[in-house]
Amino acid sequence: MDVTVAEYIRRTVLKIPRDEIKTMLQKWGFLSETQLQTINFHQIKENISQDVVQLCEENSADIKQAAVLDIIYNHIYPNKRVWSVYQMNKTVVCFSCVTGEETEFFDLTDFKKKFKRRLRSALKNVTINFREYEDNAVWIRIAWGTPYTKPNQYKTSYVVYHSQTPYVFISVSVLKSNLPLLCQALVVASNYHDIHEMELRSHSLNSLKDIVFKRYSQNFQTYYPRPLQERNVAPENGDLRIIQENRNEKERIQRVNQEVFGDGPQPKLEFAQYKLETMFKSDPKMDVLDEKEPFRCLVKFSSPHLLESLKSLAPAGMADAPLSPLLTCIPQKARNYFKIREKKGFFPGSFVSP
Amino acid sequence: ARRGAAPGLAPAMESADGAVRTLPSIGRLSRGPTFGRAHGRFGLSPSGRLLPPAPRSQENADPQRTAFLLRKQWTLYSVTPLYRFSDARLRDYARLLSAFIAAEKQKGLAVEVGVELDIKVSVSSLPDLKGSDQDQAAILVQLSSRSAASSKNSEEKLIWSGWFCCVSGDDLSENVPEDFTCLPLFLANGGESYTSIVGSWFQKTFDCCFRRLAISPLNLSWMAAMWTGCKVDKTASAMELVFSVPCLPQPLNISYAIHPEDAKALWDTVQKTPGEITQEEVDVFMDCLYSHFHRHFKIHLSATKLVKVSTAIASAHCDGIIKFLQSQYLTGVLMLLTELAISQIQ
Numbered sequence: 181m182d183v184t185v186a187e188y189i190r191r192t193v194l195k196i197p198r199d200e201i202k203t204m205l206q207k208w209g210f211l212s213e214t215q216l217q218t219i220n221f222h223q224i225k226e227n228i229s230q231d232v233v234q235l236c237e238e239n240s241a242d243i244k245q246a247a248v249l250d251i252i253y254n255h256i257y258p259n260k261r262v263w264s265v266y267q268m269n270k271t272v273v274c275f276s277c278v279t280g281e282e283t284e285f286f287d288l289t290d291f292k293k294k295f296k297r298r299l300r301s302a303l304k305n306v307t308i309n310f311r312e313y314e315d316n317a318v319w320i321r322i323a324w325g326t327p328y329t330k331p332n333q334y335k336t337s338y339v340v341y342h343s344q345t346p347y348v349f350i351s352v353s354v355l356k357s358n359l360p361l362l363c364q365a366l367v368v369a370s371n372y373h374d375i376h377e378m379e380l381r382s383h384s385l386n387s388l389k390d391i392v393f394k395r396y397s398q399n400f401q402t403y404y405p406r407p408l409q410e411r412n413v414a415p416e417n418g419d420l421r422i423i424q425e426n427r428n429e430k431e432r433i434q435r436v437n438q439e440v441f442g443d444g445p446q447p448k449l450e451f452a453q454y455k456l457e458t459m460f461k462s463d464p465k466m467d468v469l470d471e472k473e474p475f476r477c478l479v480k481f482s483s484p485h486l487l488e489s490l491k492s493l494a495p496a497g498m499a500d501a502p503l504s505p506l507l508t509c510i511p512q513k514a515r516n517y518f519k520i521r522e523k524k525g526f527f528p529g530s531f532v533s534p
Numbered sequence: 535a536r537r538g539a540a541p542g543l544a545p546a547m548e549s550a551d552g553a554v555r556t557l558p559s560i561g562r563l564s565r566g567p568t569f570g571r572a573h574g575r576f577g578l579s580p581s582g583r584l585l586p587p588a589p590r591s592q593e594n595a596d597p598q599r600t601a602f603l604l605r606k607q608w609t610l611y612s613v614t615p616l617y618r619f620s621d622a623r624l625r626d627y628a629r630l631l632s633a634f635i636a637a638e639k640q641k642g643l644a645v646e647v648g649v650e651l652d653i654k655v656s657v658s659s660l661p662d663l664k665g666s667d668q669d670q671a672a673i674l675v676q677l678s679s680r681s682a683a684s685s686k687n688s689e690e691k692l693i694w695s696g697w698f699c700c701v702s703g704d705d706l707s708e709n710v711p712e713d714f715t716c717l718p719l720f721l722a723n724g725g726e727s728y729t730s731i732v733g734s735w736f737q738k739t740f741d742c743c744f745r746r747l748a749i750s751p752l753n754l755s756w757m758a759a760m761w762t763g764c765k766v767d768k769t770a771s772a773m774e775l776v777f778s779v780p781c782l783p784q785p786l787n788i789s790y791a792i793h794p795e796d797a798k799a800l801w802d803t804v805q806k807t808p809g810e811i812t813q814e815e816v817d818v819f820m821d822c823l824y825s826h827f828h829r830h831f832k833i834h835l836s837a838t839k840l841v842k843v844s845t846a847i848a849s850a851h852c853d854g855i856i857k858f859l860q861s862q863y864l865t866g867v868l869m870l871l872t873e874l875a876i877s878q879i880q
Contacts, residue, residue: 476793489784
C-alpha cells in the first residue's frame with residue numbers, strides 16, 4: 181500500500197470521534213466484520229488508527245477507497261466546512277423547461293461519466309469520487325493536483341448535488357482557481373446551460389438546504405399594521421400594578437415576531453453581510469452631513485445561530501418590531517450577502533437589493 | 535530596596551475580569567499627601583477636551599526607533615507611582631529582574647513547561663516617548679530567550695515586551711512627592727505569565743500597584759470620534775465599530791465599518807469648535823451613526839455594548855487592548871491612554 185494512502189487513512193481516522201469510529205468503518209465496508217472485531221476500540225485513537233492502517237495494508241487499500249472514507253466522514257460532519265450555494269439554469273430556449281412539464285429522468289451513470297470526462301480533459305491529475313445518498317443527493321469529492329503534481333488529498337473540494345433540483349452546494353476549497361472548471365463540469369454533466377453563485381454561505385449544510393428547498397416554516401413577508409383594538413379587559417384579580425400598555429406592547433412584539441419569523445425553528449446561519457451604499461440622512465436640526473454621495477458602510481452580523489439571535493432582539497428591547505425586512509428576508513431571498521442601494525422614488529426610506 | 539509590601543498578599547496581577555484588589559502599598563499612600571482628583575484635560579466625562587496638539591517631539595523623533603511598537607497588540611495596565619525608581623540604574627534593574635525570573639522558574643513557577651529557556655532581560659529608556667518636559671521618559675523592558683543548549687552565538691528571540699510611559703501626565707506628576715516616579719501607563723505584549731512575573735517584581739521593588747485598564751464604551755466613542763478626524767496620508771482603512779450583544783439566547787456580534795472618507799466627512803461637519811472637542815459633538819457623531827444603522831435595520835445600537843473601535847490611527851478594545859497603527863499619532867494616542875490610566879489610579 182502506498183505510504184501516502186496509509187498516512188491519509190490514519191489522519192482521517194484520527195479526525196473521527198472515538199465512539200463513532202467503529203460505525204463509520206462499518207459504513208465504509210472496506211474492512212470485513214471479522215477484521216473489525218480484531219480492533220480494540222477502547223484504546224487511544226492513535227493506536228486505533230494504527231490498527232486500522234495495518235488492516236487496510238492487508239487489504240491493499242488504494243486512494244479511491246481511502247477517499248470513500250473521507251466522503252463518509254464529511255457527510256456525517258458537514259459543518260466543519262463552509263458551503264456556498266450555486267444555482268444552475270437552462271436558458272429559455274428549452275421549451276419543455278418553461279412549461280414545467282419536464283421531469284427529466286436523472287441518469288446517474290451518464291452524469292458521472294460526463295463529469296469525470298470534463299474534469300479530466302482539462303486536468304489529468306484529479307481524484308474523483310462519487311457517493312449517492314437518500315433524497316437524491318449525490319456527493320462528489322475532488323482532490324486537486326496540477327499538470328505536474330499528483331492530486332493533493334488534503335486539498336479537496338466537495339459538491340453536493342440534489343439531482344431533482346437546480347441547486348448545488350459547493351464546499352469552498354482552498355484552490356479557488358479550480359472553481360470555474362468545477363462549475364463547467366457540473367453544468368455539462370447535468371445538462372444545464374449555466375451556473376451562478378447565490379449570495380448564500382454557511383457552515384450548516386442542512387440549513388442551506390432548508391432555505392433553498394423552503395423546508396423551514398414560512399412566514400408572511402408583508403406586515404400590515406393592525407388597527408389598535410380597544411379592549412375592555414377587567415383588571416386581573418389583585419395586581420393592579422401591571423401596566424396594561426407594557427403588556428400590550430410585549431404581546432404585540434411577540435405576535436409581530438411570529439408573523440415575520442414564522443413559528444418553527446430558524447435555519448442555522450452564522451453570518452450576514454450588507455454592503456450599504458445609501459444616502460446619509462440626518463435630523464435637519466442637527467445640521468450635519470448632507471452629502472449627495474452615498475454613505476458607504478459594510479455591516480456584518482455574526483452569531484452561532486444568527487436568525488434566532490435576530491428574532492430575540494425585539495423582545496429584548498434592542499430593536500423595533502417588526503425587524504427590518506433587510507434581515508427578515510434572508511431565508512426568503514435565500515441569501516446572506518447583500519448590496520443595498522437607495523431606491524429612487526416615492527419612498528425614500530425603502531431600499532433596493534440588487 | 536524593598537519597601538513594606540503588606541504581608542500575605544499574593545504578588546499576582548490584576549486579572550482581566552477586573553477583580554478589585556487592595557493596594558499592597560497602602561502603607562505608602564498614607565505617608566504622602568493624598569492624590570487629589572486632578573483636573574485632567576481628558577477627564578472621564580468632561581464637557582470638553584482640547585484636541586491633542588501635534589506631538590512636540592515629532593520633529594526630533596526618529597519614527598524608526600518606535601516602529602517596533604506599531605501593529606502589535608498591547609494589553610493596558612495602570613501603574614501607581616514608583617517609589618525610588620531611578621533611570622540611572624536600568625542595568626541594575628535588568629540584572630535583578632533576571633535573577634528574580636530565574637528564581638521563580640526554580641520554584642516551579644516556570645512559564646513554559648518542558649522548555650529549557652535561558653531568559654535575558656533588558657531594561658532601556660525610550661526618550662522620544664513623552665509629552666511634556668515634565669514627563670518621565672518611557673522605560674522599556676524586554677525578555678529574550680536563548681535555548682540553553684546552544685552557545686552564545688545562537689539567535690535571541692524576543693518573547694515578551696513591556697513598557698511604562700507617561701505622556702502629558704502633569705496632573706499626576708505635579709502632585710507627587712519627590713521620591714516617586716510617575717509612569718502611570720503600562721503596555722505588555724507576550725505571554726500572560728511573563729507579564730505576571732515582571733509585574734510582581736516591579737510591585738515588590740517599587741511598591742507600586744498594577745491594574746488592568748479597561749476602556750469604557752464612553753471612552754471608546756471618544757476614540758472613534760477623535761481618531762476619525764485625524765488626517766492620514768495613505769489610503770486609510772475603514773472606521774470600524776464592533777458591538778456585542780451577549781445576553782441573548784444566541785449571542786450576536788455586529789461589525790459596522792464606514793468608509794474612512796465618509797466617516798471623516800461626517801465628523802468634520804459635526805466638530806465645530808476649532809482645537810476642541812466636546813462631549814456633545816461626540817454624542818452627535820455617534821447618534822448619527824446609530825440612526826443611520828437604525829434606519830436600515832431597526833436595531834438600536836445604543837442598547838448594545840460597544841466593544842471595539844478600529845481606525846487607521848489605532849484600534850482599541852474594551853478589555854484594555856490597544857494597537858498603534860500610525861507612528862505620527864503614537865504620542866497623541868498615548869496621551870489619551872495616560873489620562874485614562876491616571877483616572878483609574880486616583
